[in-house]
Amino acid sequence: MEEKKTVLIVEDEKSIADIIRINLEREGYASLTAYDGEAGLAMALEHNPDLILLDVMLPKLLGFDVCARLREKGSSVPVIILTAREEEEDKVRGLELGADDYITKPFSMRELMARVKANIRRTAMSQSGPAEGAMAAGGGLTINPENYQVCKHDKPVDLTQREYELLTFLASHPGKVYSRIDLMEQVWNYGYVGDDVRTVDVTVRRLREKIEDDPANPALILTRRGVGYYFAGQ
Ligand code: CA
Numbered sequence: 001m002e003e004k005k006t007v008l009i010v011e012d013e014k015s016i017a018d019i020i021r022i023n024l025e026r027e028g029y030a031s032l033t034a035y036d037g038e039a040g041l042a043m044a045l046e047h048n049p050d051l052i053l054l055d056v057m058l059p060k061l062l063g064f065d066v067c068a069r070l071r072e073k074g075s076s077v078p079v080i081i082l083t084a085r086e087e088e089e090d091k092v093r094g095l096e097l098g099a100d101d102y103i104t105k106p107f108s109m110r111e112l113m114a115r116v117k118a119n120i121r122r123t124a125m126s127q128s129g130p131a132e133g134a135m136a137a138g139g140g141l142t143i144n145p146e147n148y149q150v151c152k153h154d155k156p157v158d159l160t161q162r163e164y165e166l167l168t169f170l171a172s173h174p175g176k177v178y179s180r181i182d183l184m185e186q187v188w189n190y191g192y193v194g195d196d197v198r199t200v201d202v203t204v205r206r207l208r209e210k211i212e213d214d215p216a217n218p219a220l221i222l223t224r225r226g227v228g229y230y231f232a233g234q
Contacts, residue, residue, distance in 0.1 A: 100160060165187050
C-alpha cells in the first residue's frame with residue numbers, strides 16, 4: 001500500500017484545526033497539528049511533512065516568520081498560507097517569504113482539499129519526473145533534473161519546489177510565451193484561477209532574484225508585456 005502523505009496543520013484556533021484534520025483524514029492523509037508558530041516550525045523540521053497549512057496570525061511566531069525560517073533552513077516543502085484577511089499585501093508577503101500558495105478565510109473545506117491535492121500531486125509528480133542529464137539554460141544557469149539541482153555560475157541555488165517547477169517548465173519551452181493563466185494551469189495545476197494570477201508574478205519575481213545577474217533587468221525569464229512570461233533562448 002502506498003504510504004500516506006502527511007499534512008502539518010499550524011493553526012491556533014482549535015476548532016478550525018480540528019475540522020481541517022477531520023477532512024484531511026477523510027481524504028486519506030495523515031496529519032500533524034501544532035497550535036503555535038514555534039511548535040509548528042519545530043514539527044516541520046522534525047517530521048518533514050509533505051505539505052504545511054500555515055495560519056498567519058499565530059502565537060509565539062507569525063506564520064510569515066515560520067515560512068521564512070523554513071526556507072532559510074533549505075526546506076522546499078509546499079506551504080499553503082491560511083490568511084484571515086483579504087489584503088493583497090498579506091498574500092504577496094507570504095509568497096515573497098517562500099509560501100507556494102494562500103487561501104483566504106473563511107474557505108470551504110472543498111476548496112482547501114482541492115488546493116492540498118493540487119500541491120501534493122505536484123510534489124509527487126516532480127519526484128517521479130523523467131531523469132535526464134543536466135541542461136544548460138544560458139546565462140551561467142544549469143538545471144539538473146536528476147537531482148533537482150539548479151546552479152548559477154556553478155554555485156547551487158536554493159529554490160522552492162514551485163520555483164523549480166516554474167523554471168523548468170519555462171526553460172523546457174524556450175521562447176514560447178505563456179500567460180499567467182496558462183502557467184497557473186500548467187505549473188500550479190489549477191483549473192480555476194480567479195484573481196490568483198498575482199501568485200505567478202510574485203513567484204517570477206522571487207525566481208529572478210535567485211537566478212538573474214540583475215533581477216531588475218532579467219536576461220533569462222522575460223516579460224512579454226500584456227501577454228505573459230517566457231524563457232530566453234540560448
Ligand atoms: Ca490564528
